[in-house]
Amino acid sequence: MKKLILVLCTICVLSSFTHKELTWVAIGDSITYLNDHKDETQNRLTKGYLTQVTEKLPYIHYINKGYNGWTSGGIADSFDKLNIPKGDVYTIFLGTNDWWQGRNIGTIDDYKNKTGNNTIYGSFRIILDKIKALNPDAKIILMTPLQRVDFVYVLDKNNNAYGSYRDKNGQTLEAVANAIASIGKLENIPVDDLYHNSGFTLDKMVKFKRLKDPATGVYTNYTYPKFIDIPFNPATDDYPYPKEAIGLTYDGLHPSDKGCAIIAKSVVKIMKAY
Secondary structure: OHHHHHHHHHHHHHHHHOOOOEEEEEEEOHHHHHHHOHHHHOOOOOOOHHHHHHHHOOOEEEEEEEOOOOOHHHHHHHHHHOOOOOOOEEEEEOOHHHHHOOOOOOOHHHHHOOOOOOOHHHHHHHHHHHHHHHOOOOEEEEEOOOOOOOEEEOOEEEEEEOOOOOOEOOEOHHHHHHHHHHHHHHHOOOEEOHHHHOOOOHHHOEOOEEEEOOOOOOEEEEOOOOOOOOOOOOOOOOOOOOHHHEOOEOOOOOEOHHHHHHHHHHHHHHHOOO
């Protein structure tokens, strides 16, 4: 009898540590994509946020559906062609490219009334409806875009963009983040508000930006916000973010290992309930 009780107790203990395997479909832009394409970061990134989440929650298995440079509009338009599979959990981590490309945010009514793919609100309605059609029981997490400083692509200096300290097309990146958060509130689904809550503040994105002093021509390490108005010429200047400049991003936009650890921690906090 004692042996039987011991066996039953052992089964109960083991069961408490056994978790159902879950498939996580991560829909996003380059921040998601680069998790599995670290060569495109010159290996400045060694462990992306997808990998770090699944290390903490090993019963979750990710499918990377991140696309370099894509907007919510691009995902919405091509959703059926992207072979996005049925999953148990979906994250949607978009918005920074929508902002940079000047896409109209629209209003919550665009979301409510399914007005189409002409606004960010409308694009998110299409994406969420497509996910719900794949699996009505799936858990969905919305992730707001990160703040960003001056981006310079590590493989091509000509690919660069100013940070979210300025408007683009009369819209702030924060307004995009707030729109995504409002969708989560309306739908009663979790929002990982990385824009406001993650610690990705503009002064922590990079340790400095190495630029030529306009007066002397001598390379100088400028911290934020001092580098904002210092010119950068991709044709003649060195890459402005040497490895020692890496902060929460390695290029002003894309998270470093340290940055990805912050993202992973916030995602795990939500996902561990599933």
